[in-house]
Amino acid sequence: MIRGFHDNHKGFYVHNRKNMDDASAEETAFVVDEVSSIVKDSIEGAIGGNIYQQNRVSMWTSNVVEQCLSQLSKLGKPFKYIVTCIIVQKNGAGLQSASSCFWDNTTDGSCTVRWENKSIYCIVSVFGLAI
């Protein structure tokens, strides 16, 4: 029986999954540098050169995140992505972000980019989880 449905759970056995390893590791790994440059470009494109404006922040955060996500999906890697973006007005206040993950160290990865201009701080985190 090569493929079939197991009795009690909804699942199926697939043989030869090992063949996936033949593909180059580059294609199925989370490459931090690549992701980080995608993020930087998205931020620059969405808010580069702007001054903090309360009524436009919503649009900016959405744009940054959507740009990042569409570029990441174009990479065509078998990953699920989570992208978060925080935009803060510069007024002397402090901000700290931390994350903790329960995942597979060998295949999953994350990348955080900090960006600033005269009036805005922006922190974007990308988490990539292998399927």
Place this chain on the structure above:
Amino acid sequence: METEASTYLIRPKHKFKAGVAKEFMREILREGLTGVQYNPDEIPTLTRSLAESIKKKLKGVGFERYKIIVQVVIGEQRGEGVKMAARCLWDADTDSYAQEIYMNDSLFCVAVAFGVYYY
């Protein structure tokens, strides 16, 4: 020739319950931040420890085959404007997230927990 058989489970037996996760997160944030003042020396360790405890708690709840990502942001309350957004490329049938916000006089805290299913 040896071939390895892998089991894929396309749908989870128990889905990531956002309501449950939110309750746990609210409790942890309240415990950890009530009466705390924003102090630039202590905040980094506090943020990290909150993220760790939320993750540990969610692991303990027992969402099988779920990868968990927790992000905690703490900022000083000085009247500045802040906006946080997240977008995900995932399987909406199996994956989900929970968020919680805590504020007191001197700081605000946003915690997000994402649960991503591993097939």
